[in-house]
Amino acid sequence: MRILILGGSGFVGRAVAAAAVARGWDTTVFNRGRRDPVDGARVLLGDRLTPGGLTALADGTWDAVVDTWSADADAVGAAAGLLRGRAGHFSYVSSRSVYLFDESGATPPPVTEDAPLVAADDPGYAGDKLRGERAAEAFAGPLLLARAGLILGPHEDIGRLPWWLNRLHRGGPTPAPGPQDLPLQYIDARDLAEFLLDAAEAGHTGPFNLVSEPGHTTMGELLAVATEITGGHADLRWLPPEQILAAGAQPWTDLPVWLPPGPIHAFLHQGDVSRALAAGLRCRPVRETVTDTWAWLRSLPGAAPHRADRPPVGLDHEMETKLLA
Template structure:
């Protein structure tokens, strides 16, 4: 089949391109060529999706069986792509985000849960929160549904990990464990996590797109597919590290100014606003064929990728406005010292 991928050079887009090529499809990518080289074997078309003239040049004389849009963040930009690709492809697959679901993570969500309110024509600063990522993703979903005349396949991932990750969550833990020594580990090591490999999202998305499915799916791993303790143990195993995790309770970390999710990636304190962060319903996707590899395999392959890169301190980021995840070493040392002092005083 003929496939167009908008983006396609990093992380989720790269996984989709690699899987499409593995299946023998003819793949065209459309991107600016700035983030990373294209996967060998694609027809690379350079252009900026925010420029109508570049989109018109892309579609001129071309047609595809389906398009996969992995880098849509602004509704009116996605709307223009959907409008110009109508009649040029049978299916438009859009990669959204669980952040577009308004009740998440304070409640259990599924495909029937409402999205944030956002116009399909909204600009980057529109929406009730002035350009909030999840709000705008909700508008992007509506843009595809409004402006693309054909099958609309919306995939809504939860927390994505895997090789080429350009967010930095798993790479942050791998690098920290590899560095060795005692390190801050958040909460309960038995706390279940719900994670998915980008390659499994790619397989599911292409399976549905090849069938011409017109539907919406929440995609993530099974609840409790791993635990925080098992994840960090996997990091130690693949890196060969003897680093020692020092598990600290949520309140202690919050009292010492540690930012959930950012400074300690994947850490969601046991508070009302985070209650169901790892309890997304995936029954619909599983019934449609979603299968998820063990997270141990994801950790192994992500470390192999980082090792091939020389375990860099910095990675290609998908949004420069988002701070680099990870805790400052000096701050971590101070927190470890405070924890040890509390232990000496009998505070545990």
Template sequence: MKLLVLGGTHHVGRAVVETALERGDEVTTLNRGLSRDPAPGVRALIADRTDSESVRQALGDAEWDAVIDTWAWAPREVREAARLLAHRTGHYGYVSSRGVHRWPWPSGADESAPLVDGDPGSTDDADYAAAKRGGELAVLESFAGRALLARAGMILGPYEDVGRVPWWLRRLEKGGRVLAPSPADAPLQYLDARDLATWMLSCAERGLSGAFTVTGPPGATTLGELLTTALEVTGFDTELVWAEPDLLRRYGLPLGMEFGLRLPDGGVPSGMHDADVSAALTEGLTTRPLRATLADTWAWLQAEGDPTPRTDAPSPDTWLDAAAEQRLLDQLSH
């Protein structure tokens, strides 16, 4: 395909570019050109998404078979891009989020779960859920019947800049005794960014449209399996000390929130890790083993160092206060 990626330098966008190149697609990217040099073989267009005239000039009169958009902020920029591309691109793949569903998420929810309200012309990105829903509506205005809305769950894998697995790998690297949030058998539902990229590119090639919940199958892994597998693939000599959520909360340690296992008030959210993904699986979504995701993430961190955290993601220091952790570890050792 002739593919345009709006973004293409971070996490999902980078995974899309690399996967497309491996497939033999002709790849063009559009971004500000500030983060990374373009991958070999990529035609790089430079523009600021918040400046519609800049985007218009960068796109010129080129045509593409498909576009994949990873924009996570104000919906108006999605609307502007979709309008510019409506008559010269066949398919629009938008990386959305399960966050577009109204909270609290029902257990076992599928694509039919209630949605939040969104404004496709909004310039506000303070409410992530409303911004993503507005982005969906913006795409549908120009690409009705030609748009894929990939409502992703928790996305892991190389290039993650949200602060989940990279943060844990660095914490485990220090060795010694490390607190972990009980229960170890808490289910986790996630998707490797590269598997999301592979699926979205396949959908673009087939012209598949519609909204899909896109994450791994429910029940595939647990928090305990993730952390113990991380220790296995890295070889770290680290002891996991499991602590109950109430105890963590008393010590001011929000561990578990990074994986959506706890709410700020200490409650356990429903529907976070048991989504019905049968529709995406039917349409060819496949997932690689947990061990491969963790090993490749660690290899990337060793090769390139820690990524610059996203401005809309929690600080890496959010999940752990070292002094509070040591106090709790001391209590648990008695």
């Protein structure tokens, strides 16, 4: 297979490129050249946000294309249109955020690929991803929409799991958001990558919810394993959701990965993945994701890379002190 990855040196795109090279595929990545490429991948340089930025893609044919773009949908449409007729399959890495959340507070049923979507003019991340999906239709060929949920694993550049691992390694009394049996649904970037490659080979099209099965792990298991892997220095102090919220700590940002039980948690962690499982999705155990992410962090000469378009995550000293008090 000859594959083109639009991105290919960051987080998800890097996982796709590494998996393709490991399979012996002829792998090309297109990006701005700001990070070291995957060994074995051919690099085409360009900035899709500048005039003439896609010139490097003017020629060539591929069996499959994977686009990981998450911002302005015009960039997705421009690339998809340029590659129309020159590739056999196109995958756009979207998000489960495109589904419409019921603001009434009702607990939603497991969200399937047929669930209602946000408005096309939604100004946030969800709208960007939905507009990206529609822009990808300019490819006018076999199109797969990879609606991923929470993505973890080595090379994560948002900082959720890396923050927890570094904090737990530092040790001492550590706020742990409960309940311990709170189920989590996520996907390792490498499992997402393998699914995308398999789906391209098989010619799968349409939307797929791409996360683990609901309850793949729990908050308790995640932090217990992470504490063990990082040296066993942390003393987890489990706190009830009510206490955390009363202190003003923000779910998902101050305490990465965590959402309190309720409708939003159900919306994000009880998605229906039966279609993806039937198409071959397989998810590795949480211990493997934690172990490999920690090994990657320890191999870095400095801090982990962080996306400029995402705010930092994790508790500051003042909020941590407040929670522990």
